[in-house]
Amino acid sequence: MPDINYLNDLVTQVRRDILRQVHKVNSGHPGGSLGCTEFFVALFQELMDRKDGFDMDGKNEDIFFLSNGHISPVFYSVLARSGYFPLEELNTFRLINSRLQGHPATHEGLPGIRIASGSLGQGISVSIGAASTKKLNNDLHIVYTLCGDGELQEGQNWEAIMYAAGNKVDNLIVTVDYNGQQIDGAVNTILPMGNLRAKFEAFGWDVVDIKE
Template sequence: MPQTQQLNDFVTQVRRDILRQVHQVNSGHPGGSLGCAEFFTALYQEVMEYSTKFTMDGNNEDIFVLSNGHISPVFYSVLARSGFFPVEELNTFRKLNSRLQGHPTTHENLPGVRIASGSLGQGLSVALGIAQTKKLNKDTKLVYSLHGDGELQEGQNWEAIMYAAANNVDNIIATVDYNQQQIDGSTDDVLSLGNLKAKFEAFGWHVLEVEKGNDITQVIEGLKQAKAATGKGKPVCILLKTVMGNGVDFMMHTHEWHGKAPSDEQLENALTQNPETLGDY
């Protein structure tokens, strides 16, 4: 098991990757990506069991589905640094002829991606499908998924949430990036999510809350508790309270950086706050 310091160094490098990818093409989504750096690091460096010899079927491996595809910078950085493809390829993010499309896709055969996402609200259903196939295949590994909190405004999620509980899909851990921000403002201002915990529980899910979703130790602990709660007849949900833009002071606690790239000066400032650890691509 990597030490906490090593994991935090990994997170810091991931933040640099996010900022540099987005800055280079002056487009992309840094805010949500930064908020989920610890979650992705925990998943791929600590919690999930997988092979970097990528197969689409992923039999006898844990599988991850990213539903809110716009946070592709964090996904790409962690996939690359976990060994799915060369880190140098992060240089091609959002450029012509790249496998690193603006939103993740299987279309260009990027290892680590099993479904296209970007149009919101579909990932939980996809994850349930994978989970049901795993059950048919007697594959005891798990399906992890990540969803934006604003994304839960899409009605399809609630079809999937209802289905999962009614059919005891208990080999899935769906995490909600609960940063309470979306493009137009706070989720409360745009369309209040109400009491998410009560809603998931009312639908029949087992719900865990992680108060500090940007504390790697807490994230790992939360995921481990979630894992322990699988196989008991209920789907499992983690409400992961994160801070959008985490790790860059001027990007935190605001929706301003949802889909905006930093200027040269802003990048320099942001990188100074996150010194190089594993080496830039």
């Protein structure tokens, strides 16, 4: 189990990776990536029960789906530093013919990537499908997903949230990056969503607030 000093050092290194990736091509989304660095490091280095190597079926291990795929720089960095692919490949971020595009995609077979995320708002639905499959297979492992607060303005999320509670999909943990911003401005300016905690609880979810 990594100690706290190792994790803190890794957080710093991942942030360096993020800035280098985005600066090299003058393209990308550094803000969301930097804000979620601790989450990714803790998830992949401390929380998830992962097998050696990578296969798409994800049987008998915890699995993760990224819904807000524009924060790919942090995802790529943590995957590389968790042994999924060589660190040198981070230098190819957003280049032509690279496996590391702006939004993660599956067609190039990059280890660690389970869904393409160019269209936001689908991660919770996909995660519910994976979690339900694990329950059918008597696989006791957990499915994790991360989504942005802005993409929760899409109705598909709330159908999924209602479905998960109604069908007792209790092997799923959804984390919302509640930063109050989306591509066009502040979430409360574009489409206010009120009290997200109260909304999730109204649909029958257990909610934990994590604040820095």
